Amino acid sequence: MEKFTRLTAIACPLPLSGIDTDQLIPARFINRQRSEGFAAYLLHDLRKEPGFPLNDPLRAGARIIVARRNFGGGSSREAAVYALQDYGIACVIAPSFGDIFASNAVGNGLLPAVASEDDVEAMLDTLSAGTTHLTVDLTECRINAGNRAWSFSIDPVWREKLLNGWDDLDFTRSLQPAIDAFLVNDRTQRPWAYSM
Amino acid sequence: MAKTLFEKIWTTHEIQRQDARSLLWIDRHFLHEGSFAAFGQLRARGATVAHPELSIAVADHYVPTRNRKHQPAPLIADMMTRLADNTAAHNIKLSDWHAPDQGIVHVIGPERGLTLPGLTIVCGDSHTSTHGALGAIGFGIGASEVAHVLMTQTLWQKRPKLMRVQITGRLAPGIAAKDMALAVIARLGADGGRGHAIEYAGDAVRALTMEGRLTLCNLTIECGARCGMVAPDETTFTYLRNRQHAPANFESACDHWRTLPSDADATFDRDITLDSATIAPIVTWGTSPEDALPIDATLPDPARMKDEARAAHTREALDYMGLRAGQALQRVAVDRIFIGSCTNSRIEDLRIAAAVLAGRSARVPGLISPGSMPIKQRAEQEGLDRIFTSAGLEWGDAGCSMCVAMNGDTVLPGERCASTTNRNFRGRQGPGARTHLMSPAMAAAAAVTGHLTDVRPLLEGRL
Numbered sequence: 001m002e003k004f005t006r007l008t009a010i011a012c013p014l015p016l017s018g019i020d021t022d023q024l025i026p027a028r029f030i031n032r033q034r035s036e037g038f039a040a041y042l043l044h045d046l047r048k049e050p051g052f053p054l055n056d057p058l059r060a061g062a063r064i065i066v067a068r069r070n071f072g073g074g075s076s077r078e079a080a081v082y083a084l085q086d087y088g089i090a091c092v093i094a095p096s097f098g099d100i101f102a103s104n105a106v107g108n109g110l111l112p113a114v115a116s117e118d119d120v121e122a123m124l125d126t127l128s129a130g131t132t133h134l135t136v137d138l139t140e141c142r143i144n145a146g147n148r149a150w151s152f153s154i155d156p157v158w159r160e161k162l163l164n165g166w167d168d169l170d171f172t173r174s175l176q177p178a179i180d181a182f183l184v185n186d187r188t189q190r191p192w193a194y195s196m
Numbered sequence: 197m198a199k200t201l202f203e204k205i206w207t208t209h210e211i212q213r214q215d216a217r218s219l220l221w222i223d224r225h226f227l228h229e230g231s232f233a234a235f236g237q238l239r240a241r242g243a244t245v246a247h248p249e250l251s252i253a254v255a256d257h258y259v260p261t262r263n264r265k266h267q268p269a270p271l272i273a274d275m276m277t278r279l280a281d282n283t284a285a286h287n288i289k290l291s292d293w294h295a296p297d298q299g300i301v302h303v304i305g306p307e308r309g310l311t312l313p314g315l316t317i318v319c320g321d322s323h324t325s326t327h328g329a330l331g332a333i334g335f336g337i338g339a340s341e342v343a344h345v346l347m348t349q350t351l352w353q354k355r356p357k358l359m360r361v362q363i364t365g366r367l368a369p370g371i372a373a374k375d376m377a378l379a380v381i382a383r384l385g386a387d388g389g390r391g392h393a394i395e396y397a398g399d400a401v402r403a404l405t406m407e408g409r410l411t412l413c414n415l416t417i418e419c420g421a422r423c424g425m426v427a428p429d430e431t432t433f434t435y436l437r438n439r440q441h442a443p444a445n446f447e448s449a450c451d452h453w454r455t456l457p458s459d460a461d462a463t464f465d466r467d468i469t470l471d472s473a474t475i476a477p478i479v480t481w482g483t484s485p486e487d488a489l490p491i492d493a494t495l496p497d498p499a500r501m502k503d504e505a506r507a508a509h510t511r512e513a514l515d516y517m518g519l520r521a522g523q524a525l526q527r528v529a530v531d532r533i534f535i536g537s538c539t540n541s542r543i544e545d546l547r548i549a550a551a552v553l554a555g556r557s558a559r560v561p562g563l564i565s566p567g568s569m570p571i572k573q574r575a576e577q578e579g580l581d582r583i584f585t586s587a588g589l590e591w592g593d594a595g596c597s598m599c600v601a602m603n604g605d606t607v608l609p610g611e612r613c614a615s616t617t618n619r620n621f622r623g624r625q626g627p628g629a630r631t632h633l634m635s636p637a638m639a640a641a642a643a644v645t646g647h648l649t650d651v652r653p654l655l656e657g658r659l
Contacts, residue, residue, distance in 0.1 A: 017509045018386060018484045022621040027602050031229075031258075031275055034236060045623050068505050070387040070484075073420060074619060075600075076322040078233065078338035096387045099356075099422050100322055104338035117505070157215050157354065169241075172348050175212055175219060179350060182211045182221055190208070192443035192452065193223050196310060 001109045003165035004138055007090055009063035011134040011145075012053055013127040019043075019067055020074035021101060030079040038079055039086035064134050066123045067094045072101025072112070081108050091136050093143065093152065095120050106158045109165065111138060113152040119143075123150065138163055198459040200358055201427050202393050205333050205456065209316050217352050224310060225345050226301045226319035227253040227288065229275040234320065234342035235282040245286040247349040252310055253283045256300045259293040261536075261565045261597040261605055262590065272603060286346070299568020299594040302326035302538035306410060307568055309439025313428035313453040318345055323538045323618065325416040329409035330436070331428030331456055333393070336417065356423065357391055357465040360458075362398035365472040369659055370652040372548070373408035374540060374616070374635035376400065377415035378478040378488040379470060386486040389421030392466065395458065396426050400472040406435040407542045414539045415618055418485040427457035479525060479648055480620045480633040482513030487620070489525060491638070491650045497521035516622055517630050518610070525648050528632075531611040533562035533589075533643045534625070535636050537599035540616035541567030543574055545636040550580040551658045552640035552651060553587040559646035562639075563605065565592040589643065601626045614642035 029041040046052055053059060065084075071094035072080060081104045084092070091111040102112040113136060115123070123134070126145050135144040136152075138159060143150045160166070172179075187194055199207075212219040231253070238245070245251065258275040260268050267273070276293055283290040291298045297308070302323050305311040313331035318324060320342040327334030337351065345351055361380055394416055396409075404412065409426045416424025426432075433450050436442050443449040476490035489495075495514065498521060501507035514521060519528065535541070535549050546566060564584050566572040572594055575581055581591045598605040599617035601624070607613040609628030616639050617624075620631040632648060641651035 015505075015508065016512070017505050020484075020619075020621050022619065022624050026623055026627070027600050031232075031271065031602075034233060045627060068509075070385075070420070073386055074322065074417075074621060076320055076336040076338050077230070078340060081338070096390060096420075098387070099390050099420065100336055100338060100417075104340065107338065107340045121505075155216070155354065157217050160215075168352050169344055169347065171214075172219065172344065172350060172352070178212050179219075179221075179348065186208075186221065190314070190452070192445060192449035193312070193315060195443045195445070196441040 001165045001167050004090065004109055004111050004162040006135065006137045006139065007063060008133055008135040010059060010061050010132050011064035011066055011127055012059040012062035013124045014053055014065055014067040015124050017068035018070045018073060021072055021077050021080040021098070022074055024072065024080035025077065025083040030077050034082065037086050038083040042083035042087040058132060061088065063088050063090045064136060065089055065092045066120060066127060067092065068120065069095040069117065071097050073098035076100045078104045081105050081110055085110055093120065093123065106161055109162060111136065111154070111162055113143070113154060115143065115150055115152045119150040198462040200458040200462045200464065201331060201395055201425060201456055202333065202358055205314055205316065206355060211350060217354050219350050220316055220353055222318055222345050222349050222351055223250065223315040224317045225251040226305060226317070226324070227251055227283070228256050228301050228321065229258045229279045231320050231342055232278045232282060233339035234346060237340065237343035238346060243347045245288065245346045248287040250349060251288045251346065253279060253288050253290040254298060254301050254304055255279055255291065255293040257596045257600065258603050259595040260603055261592040261595040264293070264593050269604060296569055299571065300538045300541065300596055302414065303541060303567035303571070306330060307570060309436055309442035312436065312443070313432060314456055318351060322417045323414050325422060325424045326410050326414040326538055328416070328423055328425030329406065329413040330432050331425060331453065333423055333425065335422040356393045359389060359392040359394045359421070359466040359468070360464040361394055361396050362467070362469045363396065363400040363472050364398045364469060365400055366403065367400055367472045367475065370637060370655050371475055371477060372635040372637060373404055373411040375475050375478045376472065377412050378480065378485070378633065379475045381415065381419045381485050382488040383468065383470065384419040386418060386484045387420040389416065389419040392421045393423040393425065394421045396424060401426060402429065405544060406431055407544045410542065411539055418618060428453045477635065477638050477650055477652065479638060481517065481519060481525060483516055483620055483622050485618070485620060485633060487513055491525055491648065493525055495519055495521055495523045495525065526650065527647060529612070529647045530560055530614045530632070530642050532560050532607065533614045533639045534598040535562070535616045535639050536565030536567070536597050537617040538567065539618045540636050541565060541571065543571050545616065546575050546580050549636040549640040550583040552637055552644065552654050554583050556587055556644045558588045558643035560643060562589045562643050563592050563598055564589055565597040566594050568594045587643065598625055600624065607631070614639045614648065
């Protein structure tokens with residue numbers, strides 16, 4: 001997994017709350033293979049609406065999205081993260097995220113940065129006033145636009161994971177003896193759980 | 197020290213703690229067509245499945261729920277083949293779309309007795325919260341986590357905070373678990389439960405049947421909590437006894453399960469209480485499950501909202517739904533109804549819908565899709581299918597069907613559907629589709645009248 005430390009990039013304001021995973025990628029496109037790419041399907045239906053911010057030439061090449069509360073709620077489809085990443089998005093800033101989406105995002109190296117509602121509104125205002133770039137610094141948990149700065153939060157374990165580009169699986173594999181020992185003991189403690 | 201139901205189960209499944217995370221043993225892993233992405237990750241690593249005997253696969257998301265005898269569209273057939281190939285390659289038991297026990301994954305788990313109290317259960321589907329109704333920790337995961345579980349039968353998780361939602365009193369006649377769940381979501385908001393596991397408690401929850409509890413826990417993810425649960429009790433044990441996969445030594449398992457309920461002095465990070473006497477039949481009007489109101493309400497007016505984000509959402513939702521501020525919900529005409537999904541497709545859901553529809557005609561078309569083929573068989577033994585078809589509604593096969601519209605059963609652009617499903621998101625039931633969520637009784641009432649309506653007068657003398 002790629003590390004995330006600091007990113008200065010074009011940011012796109014999406015002043016919508018509840019951008020659920022059905023919006024991020026409608027269900028009819030999620031049967032694609034990972035290798036086929038998902039960029040064309042990011043926010044597929046919303047992007048057809050006139051004036052949708054992602055279509056603004058000023059936001060071409062955006063790598064950061066700023067949105068209102070409850071970003072990525074709903075379905076567990078990891079394709080929502082694939083669509084964002086394949087489009088080029090590496091960080092989403094919002095007051096709250098769907099738990100499963102945030103977990104999927106971190107697992108794939110995409111930063112879900114939680115900022116206060118007031119700060120998100122300030123960022124949306126700054127961007128709609130013509131600012132194009134934001135800097136997101138995960139080491140400091142800071143967001144900058146020119147001389148303006150905001151803080152964001154992220155779970156400390158997730159922060160470490162993103163900063164180091166850690167993959168859970170390698171670590172879990174190193175714990176195989178502990179897993180085996182657990183199973184031997186658990187089968188005697190809870191035999192009913194294995195009798196299906 | 198006093199412990200909650202959640203803590204008791206969590207602790208017995210912890211293999212290792214690392215910083216603020218735990219490596220958890222996973223007792224049951226449910227798979228469906230959408231799991232192909234995870235199998236792709238296994239292929240890429242050349243990995244095998246650690247415990248195929250603890251994974252159970254079923255075709256549900258893409259299966260045809262109409263005209264099943266005909267050859268499905270190539271895309272659907274491809275998804276069926278992918279699931280069959282992947283499960284066969286890894287020696288995982290599959291109920292394919294022709295199997296007599298096929299059904300929606302969150303319906304068949306409890307139905308077969310695969311879901312038990314005290315288990316950890318995961319599935320690459322957000323409605324895995326359903327299984328918590330039996331006193332298990334069940335939660336949805338993404339494809340990479342599915343791959344991790346397949347390869348190790350374990351998962352890294354941060355322990356969520358705990359919230360107790362107490363629902364006191366008794367539900368009035370005609371009010372369902374669906375109304376209870378929508379009332380909770382409206383109260384908490386669509387993200388109010390994030391970071392939490394919810395334990396539902398209180399007299400009204402205790403009084404629910406197992407099927408009602410499954411509906412309540414199913415909708416937990418719609419308030420943002422990944423996991424919802426109800427402590428196991430005699431209702432749970434009676435439901436499970438003699439089920440196909442229930443433990444052989446059932447009474448000894450019950451002895452263990454009786455130790456699981458939260459201790460009397462256990463504490464929660466958050467506690468909320470709802471009085472069931474205040475719960476009326478509820479329908480959603482907007483594009484988030486939190487946009488839920490009692491059927492006798494009028495629609496909110498964004499011009500009167502101080503919070504700009506809230507006003508913007510309301511404006512956009514009303515616009516998408518083709519509704520006006522101040523409009524009465526009761527007068528909103530619908531174009532079709534759908535009864536089904538992992539939320540509301542069990543036999544009691546079908547019975548209450550039939551109680552409303554018996555001897556009446558539907559004014560709009562509709563599809564009724566049972567949650568599993570065994571439920572379909574039972575409904576037919578009870579003659580419910582004839583009530584539905586006599587009313588002019590279509591009686592389908594089991595699957596996710598029109599809830600997520602992946603199998604081609606869609607609501608047409610601009611059409612308004614009274615639906616017993618779980619999400620009223622834009623385009624959820626098809627591009628441009630407008631969804632109103634409600635209980636099976638309320639959806640049946642909408643079929644009979646052709647508009648959103650209070651089911652209670654239609655149920656008089658029929659309960």
